[in-house]
Amino acid sequence: MSTKNNPNKKKIAVFDIDGTVFRSSLMMELLDALIIEGIFPARAKKIYEKEYHAWLNRKGSYEDYRKKFVLAYEKFIKGVKEEKVWEAARKVMAFHKNSVYRFTRELILKLKKTYYLLAISGSPRRIVKPFGDEFNFDKVYGCIFATDKNGRFTGQILYEKLISDKEKILTRAVNKGGFSLKGSIGVGDTETDIPFLELVEYPIAFNPNMELYQVALKKKWPIIVERKNVIYKIGGKNLPQKINNIIKNKFLAKRPK
Numbered sequence: 001m002s003t004k005n006n007p008n009k010k011k012i013a014v015f016d017i018d019g020t021v022f023r024s025s026l027m028m029e030l031l032d033a034l035i036i037e038g039i040f041p042a043r044a045k046k047i048y049e050k051e052y053h054a055w056l057n058r059k060g061s062y063e064d065y066r067k068k069f070v071l072a073y074e075k076f077i078k079g080v081k082e083e084k085v086w087e088a089a090r091k092v093m094a095f096h097k098n099s100v101y102r103f104t105r106e107l108i109l110k111l112k113k114t115y116y117l118l119a120i121s122g123s124p125r126r127i128v129k130p131f132g133d134e135f136n137f138d139k140v141y142g143c144i145f146a147t148d149k150n151g152r153f154t155g156q157i158l159y160e161k162l163i164s165d166k167e168k169i170l171t172r173a174v175n176k177g178g179f180s181l182k183g184s185i186g187v188g189d190t191e192t193d194i195p196f197l198e199l200v201e202y203p204i205a206f207n208p209n210m211e212l213y214q215v216a217l218k219k220k221w222p223i224i225v226e227r228k229n230v231i232y233k234i235g236g237k238n239l240p241q242k243i244n245n246i247i248k249n250k251f252l253a254k255r256p257k
Contacts, residue, residue: 009180013111014170014196015137016188017121017128020206021104022096025066026123026131029096031073033088040076047072062209063190073124078155082147089127097134103226104187104206106246108135116179120166120196141169167195183240188212197221202239 018025034040048068054060077085111117119140121128128142143163146156162168174181186193186200191211197203198219205216205223216223222236238244 009178009182011115011183011185012118012170012174012177012179012181012200013107013115013185014118014120014166014173014187014200015104015108016166016190016193017119017131017140018123019189020187020193021100021108021119021135022131023099023101024096025069026092026121026127027073028066028069029092030085030089030124030127031069033092034076034080034085037084037088039080039084039088040072044072044076047075070122074155074157077145077153080153082151082153085124085126085153089130092127093130093134097131100135101206101226103224103231103246105135107185107187107243108137110242110246111185112136115185116173116177118170118173120163120169122163122192139173165195166193167199170196170199185240185243191215202243204239204243 015021018027031040031044035042035044048065048071051060051065051068055062055065108117116139117137119128119132119135119137121140121142123142125140125142125144128140132140141163143160144158146154146158148154157163162172170186173179181199181201183202184200185202185204186197187204187206188194188197189205189207189212190209194212194215197205203216203219203221205212205221207225208216208223213223215221216236220236222239223234225232225234233239
C-alpha cells in the first residue's frame, strides 16, 4: 500500500517558515544581529541597502531584497566562529520568538498532537533549529553552512540542492518516516513553496505573493490572508474542519453576501 493512501499512518503537515510562520525573515534578523554585535562589518548593509529601501517604499520587490541580504550573509559568514553565530541566534530568538502570525501559530498548536510537523526554510539552520524547537516542530530543514576543524565557517553550503528542493525534502521525510500524505497539510507564501503544496492533500496559500496567488487561484487552493487583527479566506476548496475552526472561532472577518 502506498504511503499516500494509507490512512493508518501518521499524517504530516509541512510549513514554510519565513513569511509564513515568522513575520519576517530569520536570516535577515540574524544578519542584523551579527552586524549589531560587530561580528559582521557595518559595510555588509551596503550590499542590500538599496533594495531594502526600494522594497520598503513599495518601489522594489521583496525577492530582490532577499537575494541581496542572502548574498551579504554568505559573503561575511566565512571565518566567523560557530559559537558567535549560536549566541546571536539565541538573542534573536529571545527577542523575536513571538513575532509570528496568529493563524499559523494556532494551526501548529492544533495539529501537534495528531500530525508530524515539518518545517522547511532557506534561512541558516543555526537560527531555524531554535525557532523550530520553540514551536515544537518534529523536524526542521535549513541551510547548513560548513565549518572547519577550528569551528569557523568556511562559506560553503552543504546539501544546497536538497534544501532548495522542498518537494524532495517532503518526499524524503514521508518515505523515511513512513508518514501518510492522506489528510496532509501544507502552508506556504511564495512560488518556491508550490512544489510541496502540490504534494499535500490540503495546500494553503497564506499571505501569498503574486506568483503563488495566481497559481492558487488556478488550482483552486484556499488563500488565507492575515492583516492586522483580521483573518479571511478567499475561495479554494474546503479545508478540514479543524482548520476552519481556527478561522471561524477566532479571527474570521465575515464577508458581505
